[in-house]
Amino acid sequence: MNPPNPTTVAASPPETPPRRRAIRLPKDRHAIVDNFFRFQSLFGLVAVFLIAIAVSPSRNGENVFLSSGNLANIVRAVSEIGIIAVGMTFVILIGGIDLSVGAVLGLAAVGSATLMVDSGLGIVPTVLIVLFIGTAFGATQGAIVARLGIQSFIVTLAGLQAARGIARMWSGGLGIPIAYGEGPQEAPEAFSLLSGSINGVLPVPALIFLAIGVGALLVLRSTAFARHVYAIGGNEKAARLSGVPVRRVRVTVFAISGLLAALAGIIHAGQLNQGSPNDGAGYELDAIAAVVIGGTSLAGGSGSMGGTIAGALLLGILNNILALNNIDANVQLVVKGLVIVAAAALQRLRPRIA
Amino acid sequence: MRYARRAITIFALAALAVTTGCSVEKDGGDGGTDASAQCGSGKEFLIGMSQANNAEPYRQVMNDDVTTAAKSVPGFQVVVSDAAQDNSKQVADVENFLSQGINLLIISPNEAKPLTGVVKKAYDQGTPVIVLDRKVEGDAYTAFIGGDNVAIGKAAGEYYAKTLLPQGGKVVEISGLPGSTPAAERAQGFREGIASNPKIEIVATQTAEWLREKGQSVMDAMLKAQPDIDAVYAHNDPMAEGAYLAAKAAGKETAIKFTGIDALPVASGGIKAVEQGRLQATFQYATGGREAIDLAKKILVDCTKDVPKSTTLGTMQITKDNAAQAYTELGGKQ
Numbered sequence: 144m145n146p147p148n149p150t151t152v153a154a155s156p157p158e159t160p161p162r163r164r165a166i167r168l169p170k171d172r173h174a175i176v177d178n179f180f181r182f183q184s185l186f187g188l189v190a191v192f193l194i195a196i197a198v199s200p201s202r203n204g205e206n207v208f209l210s211s212g213n214l215a216n217i218v219r220a221v222s223e224i225g226i227i228a229v230g231m232t233f234v235i236l237i238g239g240i241d242l243s244v245g246a247v248l249g250l251a252a253v254g255s256a257t258l259m260v261d262s263g264l265g266i267v268p269t270v271l272i273v274l275f276i277g278t279a280f281g282a283t284q285g286a287i288v289a290r291l292g293i294q295s296f297i298v299t300l301a302g303l304q305a306a307r308g309i310a311r312m313w314s315g316g317l318g319i320p321i322a323y324g325e326g327p328q329e330a331p332e333a334f335s336l337l338s339g340s341i342n343g344v345l346p347v348p349a350l351i352f353l354a355i356g357v358g359a360l361l362v363l364r365s366t367a368f369a370r371h372v373y374a375i376g377g378n379e380k381a382a383r384l385s386g387v388p389v390r391r392v393r394v395t396v397f398a399i400s401g402l403l404a405a406l407a408g409i410i411h412a413g414q415l416n417q418g419s420p421n422d423g424a425g426y427e428l429d430a431i432a433a434v435v436i437g438g439t440s441l442a443g444g445s446g447s448m449g450g451t452i453a454g455a456l457l458l459g460i461l462n463n464i465l466a467l468n469n470i471d472a473n474v475q476l477v478v479k480g481l482v483i484v485a486a487a488a489l490q491r492l493r494p495r496i497a
Numbered sequence: 498m499r500y501a502r503r504a505i506t507i508f509a510l511a512a513l514a515v516t517t518g519c520s521v522e523k524d525g526g527d528g529g530t531d532a533s534a535q536c537g538s539g540k541e542f543l544i545g546m547s548q549a550n551n552a553e554p555y556r557q558v559m560n561d562d563v564t565t566a567a568k569s570v571p572g573f574q575v576v577v578s579d580a581a582q583d584n585s586k587q588v589a590d591v592e593n594f595l596s597q598g599i600n601l602l603i604i605s606p607n608e609a610k611p612l613t614g615v616v617k618k619a620y621d622q623g624t625p626v627i628v629l630d631r632k633v634e635g636d637a638y639t640a641f642i643g644g645d646n647v648a649i650g651k652a653a654g655e656y657y658a659k660t661l662l663p664q665g666g667k668v669v670e671i672s673g674l675p676g677s678t679p680a681a682e683r684a685q686g687f688r689e690g691i692a693s694n695p696k697i698e699i700v701a702t703q704t705a706e707w708l709r710e711k712g713q714s715v716m717d718a719m720l721k722a723q724p725d726i727d728a729v730y731a732h733n734d735p736m737a738e739g740a741y742l743a744a745k746a747a748g749k750e751t752a753i754k755f756t757g758i759d760a761l762p763v764a765s766g767g768i769k770a771v772e773q774g775r776l777q778a779t780f781q782y783a784t785g786g787r788e789a790i791d792l793a794k795k796i797l798v799d800c801t802k803d804v805p806k807s808t809t810l811g812t813m814q815i816t817k818d819n820a821a822q823a824y825t826e827l828g829g830k831q
Contacts, residue, residue: 200597202597202598203598207596207597207598210596212595212596213593213596216589216592216593216596219589220585220589220592223585315676316675316676317676318608318610318611320609320610321610338614411585414585414588415584415585415588415610415611416610416611416613416614417584417608417610417611419584419608419611421582422584424582424583425581425583462589463589463593466578466589466590466593467593467596467597469576469597471577472551472577472578472579472581473551473579
C-alpha cells in the first residue's frame, strides 16, 4: 500500500502536538525543563528512594530500608511486574494495551509446573514450550487486533478470560505444587535456583529483569523496529503510508508482551514452587501503573523503556517503605493510587517545546 | 533489519556479561538477624500478622480477634499485612516483617506450598511462627492452630438427626467450592452425623462456591426440581442466607429450615441471621485469633519452651437460645 507520492508524506514525528501553554523561557532553561519531564520517573525514583531512607525505621542503629536484605527483597518483588511492564511498554507505545498479561503469567506458571511435574519434562523443553505458548498467545491477540481491527482493550480482555480458563482446565482448578528431586512427579532441582541469589546478594529474578530491561532499552534506542513502533503510536495512518509494516509490527509487539508474561510466569512458579491458575491476578494493572509512572503516554507514540524500569522500581520501593512503616493495607492502596495520578498529572504539565 | 541484528547482539552480550562469572545460590536462612529477642515480662514485643486476604469477612474477623486480644497483653504491638490473595505478595509481606525484626510471626497462609519457604526462613532465623487456619508443608513452624471441619460437619449432622429433623426428612446440601478441603470435610462430617437417623435423606447436592448470590440461584433451581424440601444444609452462612432469600421469593421460607456454618460475630454474619430467625442454627468455625495471642503470650512473656505443635479448635452450636449471648462473647460489636 504505497502512497502515490511518498515524498509528500512525513513519517515521524507526524505532527507537532498543539502547545498546551505558552511558556517563555530562555533556551537553556527550556532544556532543563524538558529534561526534567523527560526523566520525570528517574527523578521520582531518586526522590522516593531518598524519602524512603529518611523515613525508614532503624533497627540496632541500622537503616532497615538500606539493609542489603531489604534492597534484595525490593528488586525481587518488582522483577515479575517489571518484566511484564517491559512488554507492556511496547504495546502502549503503539497505542494499544494488553490486559491479558496477568492471566498469561498464570497460564505459564501452571504450564511450568504441569510439564515438569506431571509430564516429566526437563527444564529446557519446559521453558521453551511455555515461552512458545506465551508468544503464540500474544501473537494471536496481535493478529486479531491487526487483521480484524478490533481494539486491543477488547481483544486482550477476551484473552484474559481465555488464558485463565485454559489455565484452570489444564490444572484442574487447583495449584500444582512443585517438588524437587530425581524421581517421578518431581522437577529438576536446578529450577529452584529461580528463587536463589547471585553470590547471595542479587536475586536471580532481578538479574533476569535487569537483562530484559537493558536489552529492551537498547532495542528501543537503536533499531528500525523501534522507529516503527513510535511511528505507529504517533500516527498510524502516516506510518502506514510511509511504508511501515503496521500489521507485522502490531503482531510482533503483542508477541513480545506474551513472551515476557510467560517468562514472568516461569519465574513465578520457580519462586513459589507452585503453578496456580489464579497466579498473576491483577498484575496487568500494576504493570500498566509502572508504565504510566514511567511517563509513557497511553495514547501511544511517546515514552521510554528507562522510564518504565524506573516506574517499576518506584512502585516497589513505595510498597516496601509503606510496609516497613506499618501503614495500614487499605491506606497503602490509596497512596499508590495518588502516586499514579500524580505521575500522570505531571505528564500533562509537560510543556510542549517545538 | 541491520539495526535489529545489532541490537540483538548487544542484548545477548549484555545478558551474557551479567550472567557469567557469578555463582547462584539457593537462599537459606542467613541467620544474621537476632529476631528471637529475650522472652520475659515487662518487655516490648512486635508481632507481625500476615493475612492472606482481608477481603474475606472470616479473615477480617481473624485480624480483629488477634488485634483485640493483643491489646490486653502489655507490651504486645501487632502489625497486620494483607496479601490480597496473592502468594508473592504474602512472601514479600513476611520478608518485610523479618526486615523490621518482628519478635513473632502469625500467618494465615494463602496457600501451603508457596508460603512454606518463607515460613521456614523465619522459623530458622529463630522467629517463633504461629500458623493459623491453613497449614504450610513440613514442620518448620512453632505451632499450628486451626478448626476441624469434619467435626463441625458432624456436629451439624447430629443436630439434624436429633433436634431439627428427628422424624426424618428431605435435606438438600449447598456445598462450598468443589475441590476445596473445607467443602469436602464439611460434606463428609455431615454424613457421619446424620448416620444415626436413617430417615434423613440428602436428596440433592449442589455447589454455590461459598457465595451468597450463588446460594440464591442454586436454591431457585432446586425449589423447582424438588417440591418438598424439609431443610437446607449449607456449608457456610452466606450460602444459607442466599438459599433463604430464594425460598422467601417462592413463599416457602417458613416450611423449610436453614442452617449454615461459620457464625461470624459481625452484623452480616450467621449469628445475627440465627438471632433474627432466618437460620435455625449455625456452627462456629473459630478464627483462632485469640488462641494465637494466648500462645504468643506463653512463648514471649512466660518463656514457655514446649507449646503444643497443633491445636484443634472446637465448635459452638448457635441457635436462637444462645445467639445473642454468643454474639457478645465472640466479640461482636452491636
